[in-house]
Amino acid sequence: MSERFPAGELERFIAHVMTAEGLPGADAADVARLMVAADRTGFDAHGIFRLPDYLKRIRSGGINRTPKIGILRETASVALVDGDNGMGHLAVEYAVRTAIAKASETGIGWAGTRNGNHAGAASVYAAMPLAHGMIGIYGAVGGGNQMPPWGGTDLLLSTNPLAVAIPAGDGTPVVMDFATTVASMGKIRATAQRGEAMPEGWMVARDGAPLTDPARASEGLLLPMGGYKGYALALVIGLLAGTLNGAAMGEDLLDYAADVDRAANTGQFICALDPAAFGDAGAIGQAVDRVAGQMRGSEIMPGFDTVRVPGDGRAARLADREENGVPIPDALRATLDGIARETGVAPLSNR
């Protein structure tokens, strides 16, 4: 069971909790807004759901409450941002703003982060350039190694997500956001909670045999989307988001949920690309609308209800949640009520 709360109320709650935990007020408000941006668009595993994990990390000294985020190196179109081990959302938003500013000058901007932390939903950041009429391309090193290289059994890769947002004309922007593993650990935990088996293809055991019992997930290896192609993509995203920035990747990567008192050195990258560099941005947006409309207008395959363009589901969830609020499952609400008691912050309320 769940109850819905206005997104603004979730922001109020998170900002007050973060302030109570010692974050400066402006940073606390920014973190709250960026976390709830995931809840607003339906990425429920990356929004307020993460608050307990973040608090554990902040309280254990694994996150710097008062970071000085800034640019370590830059060229006309590229920047390397130091997150100073603050909340990851702050460093990534700083990087996105930097990339957009550079793209406004030169047509494209690329910013990488080091000394960052988990920053929530990839599409939150990929979609930020949309407000400036720009394309966003975002990649990140995920929060722990749960996947081996193709053909191996050593856990050396994370779910390294990729997100791309492309402005449309009158229509819904195209927003792609996926993990490069077939399933995320969050999805597997949810399957376990429902008492269901995992489909074959999500995980294998170390001997390569399919592993379908989610209670045995800790013994298992996540599989990459699309087999060896997904392995290649996860590795390349990790090199661009981690290694290139001097951030953790491979054996350096800690288990974000468990190893909470050390700096994670999470890395991300964001690229902003301005369609106006290619021609009339309005005409390009209309061309995107046309192609997207062709996809949506396709004949439907038996067994499917509709053909969607990436971003359509996000737009529908956004509209629903702006109107009706964000559903908070009862178990999460109980956890949040506990945090309210611990911090002296007023609990989530619908009044």
Next chain:
Amino acid sequence: MSERFPAGELERFIAHVMTAEGLPGADAADVARLMVAADRTGFDAHGIFRLPDYLKRIRSGGINRTPKIGILRETASVALVDGDNGMGHLAVEYAVRTAIAKASETGIGWAGTRNGNHAGAASVYAAMPLAHGMIGIYGAVGGGNQMPPWGGTDLLLSTNPLAVAIPAGDGTPVVMDFATTVASMGKIRATAQRGEAMPEGWMVARDGAPLTDPARASEGLLLPMGGYKGYALALVIGLLAGTLNGAAMGEDLLDYAADVDRAANTGQFICALDPAAFGDAGAIGQAVDRVAGQMRGSEIMPGFDTVRVPGDGRAARLADREENGVPIPDALRATLDGIARETGVAPLSNR
């Protein structure tokens, strides 16, 4: 059966044929070098194998023999290149050089092409920035719609490949290159020639049922790698390589192999990113070596022989072919001998 020929001999042959067909000598030599770059690295379906298709298109008036390739629009870090309907290799190499030059100035360069044509293997272009110590990211709209959007049956998407090349230190560079479909039409044709069935997952019929008989491939729909994620990736690559550049995508895309007398308006993009913008390029290369070495050093899963990093196979094929020549199957050699007779060019020779 096949016989091996030095890569330089393949280049000699293609350059002479292209000159005989009316391409200026310098363009013919460039096309030959870029086609054979695919053969040198083992992308056999994208090198000299394509010569008959290109000749059909040139002779039918579908390709401009004497294009004036140039920049239509540019900013400090972005360019839109007009291929003037010449051989696609020429426009894409022009775009790569433009992107590298811009990256040398600003840290990153992005160039898109319009009015181009099929340009061969994606990794040939993604790997060009490596010689300048730079990362290359390449995407293209494939040569014909063979895949529906996820949940649909209308053929609106091509195999839209993505390639990324990342410089290493002392080790082999990381070079990823894949189609966003599970299998390419070339792979399916090769399966048919061997009289084998396709594995489930390559194609479905219009009713969604698995299609495994390669002789029925023309009735079938290619499936995306990784299900809906691969659909999203194919669409996004098509928008960035096609729509953004004013090139063909979706319903506009013609069947490159069949519709040979009209301009294809093929689009591609290349991004060059300079690691030196992020720090000491040598140290970053060594960090790439370390991560790649961790992958190669993983324990092996039962059923596998080795763990490879994307680009390892390419490097091994390159070394073998530089030493021993490029294998040319007898059937292809007979076709090339026919072209030699038609054009008055000396046939491939080992002497």
